[in-house]
Amino acid sequence: MKVLFAAAEGSPFIKTGGLADVIGALPKALLKNGIDARVVLPKYKSIPEEYTASMRYIQHIEVPVGWRQSYCGIFELVFDGVTFYFLDNEYYFGARDGVYGHYDDAERFAFFNRAVLQVLPHIEFQPDIIHSHDWHTGMISPLLDKHYRHDSFYQNIRTIYTIHNLQYQGVFPYEVLGELLGMEHQYFSPDKLEYKGGVSFMKGGIVYSDRVTTVSRTYADEIQTPHFGEGLDGALRWLGDRMTGIVNGIDDKSYNPATDPHLFQRYRSSVTKKQANKAELQRVLGMEENKNTPMIGMVTRLTAQKGLDLLSHVLHELMDDELQLVILGSGDPHYEGFFLDMALRHPDKLSVQIRFDERLARQIYASSDLFLMPSQFEPCGLGQLIAMRYGSIPIVRETGGLNDTVQAYEELTGEGNGFSFTNYNAHDMLYTIRRALSVYHQPEHWKRIVKNAMAGDYSWNESARQYKQLYEEVLSPVYS
Structure with missing residues (x-):
């Protein structure tokens, strides 16, 4: 053929x-x-x-x-x-x-x-x-x-x-x-x-x-x-x-934490080595170095489609929580300006990099504990697949390919590879982020969801x- x-x-x-x-x-x-x-x-x-x-x-x-x-x-x-x-x-x-x-x-x-x-x-x-x-x-x-x-x-x-x-x-x-x-x-x-x-x-x-x-x-x-x-x-x-x-x-040979040359430290499923990546990224970005602080990553175009109005609406509340947020991308000047201004106000908790940088993107996938994609619509989405390959757990809205590839984690059964919310609503998203943070602080559940995510076949x-x-x-x- x-x-x-x-x-x-x-x-x-x-x-x-x-x-x-x-x-x-x-x-x-x-x-x-x-x-x-x-x-x-x-x-x-x-x-x-x-x-x-x-x-x-x-x-x-x-x-x-x-x-x-x-x-x-x-x-x-x-x-x-x-x-x-x-x-x-x-x-x-x-x-x-x-x-x-x-x-x-x-x-x-x-x-x-x-x-x-x-x-x-x-x-x-x-x-x-x-x-x-x-x-x-x-x-x-x-x-x-x-x-x-x-x-x-x-x-x-x-x-x-x-x-x-x-x-x-x-x-x-x-x-x-x-x-x-x-x-x-x-x-x-x-x-x-x-x-x-x-x-x-x-x-x-x-x-x-x-x-x-x-x-x-x-x-x-x-x-x-x-x-x-x-x-x-x-x-x-x-x-x-x-x-x-x-x-x-995704190209699972290129996106492979065990061989990726862009990472600070390569790993297969080692939590310790993944945390070493996080510590080094915190240092490079000038954030507080703390392996226990959950890091949320975003590698995205800064456009309305990607749900950034939801994040903008609750970012002040989110900055009160124990977390770090790293955003990489460029796009709408309104969003660029807003997130840069918020990063100046919260330098230990928020890092905003307005550019596309393949090396930094890979480092964010490897370093982050959670990966946020609250899209209005998402035909397929590759970010959530790459994130799971690197053991970063996606938080997504249930639309398009995000709905097809991310299954909400169930504590009772131990099944699922991420967290999701249905309605395009800022506080629904905030609630889901906080639920993910709660699971992060429960080691037994967190190890299970990371294992589920990294065990998935995201190849072609x-x-x-x-x-x-x-x-x-x-x-x-x-x-x-």
Whole structure:
């Protein structure tokens, strides 16, 4: 079976969020399941030279962008056993910093979507399935339907589309339809690409793909409701059983406290060595060094989605408790300013680091006793999986992938790997944090919950098996 992943980012080459982690890890897991999984990405300026220097030039072709023809260079690199293709266009990707947020993102990704299809005969790889991800590649399925199905090379290619975050939909003016995509007005209707008077790339992926997946079972249910559906809940309900939720995994070789080079001290399940990490992080951050003080970690984007208004509302109360809180991330200036101000008032209890720092993130996972994720919504979430891998117990709101992966601890049975609350309410969150702190001070229960968390399998193994089953269904004669 041959599967081509198409995405806007992929680790370790280019990363802005969790999408890159999925693209970097899932194809490797699929290879172990006998699937020839390959990946196609834009060749960005910011890809490190250590990778670009090893890329092999294949050839260049012309790609239609509306009425124009644009250059597309094709490069190849095999990394960790996975073949990656990089599509080069100096104007769209090679001369700019950053991945998204440019004035002509519609044109840039219209080019990329068309180029993914156009290059296939030139890379000696005819996929059975093209697996596209998020709005940036949502137009591959409609373009395949419009421009390529008449060609025998493309006739039997199936498409799967994965929604990682429905909030970002790639909606652009009507003119994009003809000028960039070469598609007629008939595609501009509520049952096709039209969305609030514009053209939605994400809706294209939803409507035209053979199957749609999202990154957790709960999120798949949530986004079919008006509250979480971001205006597309009707289209998603229309899919019926053609939509599936498959929870993400993590790269358990990279995220491994026994081998992680970023940690102050590596460990397997040793409480003593984990406490040594905490003591060193307390020293580095200038906090009171006390191994008995419970530390809560947060590695997050500072945005409303992540539940920071809940934390802001009760932070003054929380600072009265015996704990330390370490926050790493950046985002909304309002939240950055608020938490920095609170850190000045409570330097022994609160450390706020406004940046992204992979080394410090790993150290927080390894040092913290608890890990807070009170999200408004969370399609999957990787933070809670990484935290449990490092023995840091998650406190989460029961939404999306957080609900699917964190089971509330039960003192009577000793089952569960974290703490959770249902309602998006600041004092419900505060109550749950305080319950977690209470369990922390009961050594028998605390050892059990840490053992439960660290014993979990958070790898891609099970998810890869489910994707393989999905691919087999899509390719079966009965489905066709």
